[in-house]
Amino acid sequence: MAYFIKKCCSALLIKKVVALSFFLLSFFYLASMMTFDSLNDVPSIFSMTCHLFSMLPYLILAIVGLFPLTIRGSLILMTFIFCPFTIVQSLFYQANVWSLFNNTWLFVLFAGISLWLKVAQLSMLIHLYRESTVDPLTKLINRRVLLRSIEHLKSGAIKFSDIMFDLYRFKRINDTFGHIAGDKVLKEAACVLSNSVRSTDIVSRYGREEFAIV
Structure with a gap:
């Protein structure tokens, strides 16, 4: 067995x-x-x-x-x-x-x-x-799970598109208002992204202020 x-x-x-x-x-x-x-x-x-x-x-x-x-x-x-x-x-x-x-x-x-x-x-x-x-701050999947999901899509010959972007001048928010305010911005951004995509789409926090959508 x-x-x-x-x-x-x-x-x-x-x-x-x-x-x-x-x-x-x-x-x-x-x-x-x-x-x-x-x-x-x-x-x-x-x-x-x-x-x-x-x-x-x-x-x-x-x-x-x-x-x-x-x-x-x-x-x-x-x-x-x-x-x-x-x-x-x-x-x-x-x-x-x-x-x-x-x-x-x-x-x-x-x-x-x-x-x-x-x-x-x-x-x-x-x-x-x-x-x-899962990323503890934004509750989105992390980079490792994202890459694994992409490999799974490739192996299944499933067509997909990906978007990668970051929050512009995010460092200025941390420097001006503090890291607690920066964390709130990341949470809000993750919430907006999750509510703006389909249930079949994948949203991930790729890095500090970097996000990815598949």
Whole structure:
């Protein structure tokens, strides 16, 4: 699977590979538990092995928490994991209601912790992404993202035009009114540009007082 991702990397392929990975783990858990007839009717060494295998769903849930997936994607994966977990519980714990309740509650607890970790991880990644791609003053994309977008347009053979310009005599504004006033001018200029272009156009802060529109 790692080979296919390296050979042809796409968001859809990565989603399929992640889903397949957790499906195989869940299937392995179900297949391994089905080899045991009962937790009580097997030799002690196999009973201990069976108890170890019964912890696999919680381990899989912990692994889910490591992936920066959306909440929707996480819930779909957890449903994949919960289905074989339910089958195993119905086979092994028919007579012990409290054991079934405890195991189900433990599963829900692990799932909740995994989702909480995922939301925190996503929030951190989004924050880092915005800091690295968006100019903090004008809220426009920065030069690096602009150049990457242009390369993407070129690779897709998409025709485009670009405009590059700067604010005339901007240094005089800073020298006369101060840098705080200069920052306000940059913000206002960015606002005017953003409101004057189409939604498909790209507006970027290229440098200090330099802007670019694609």
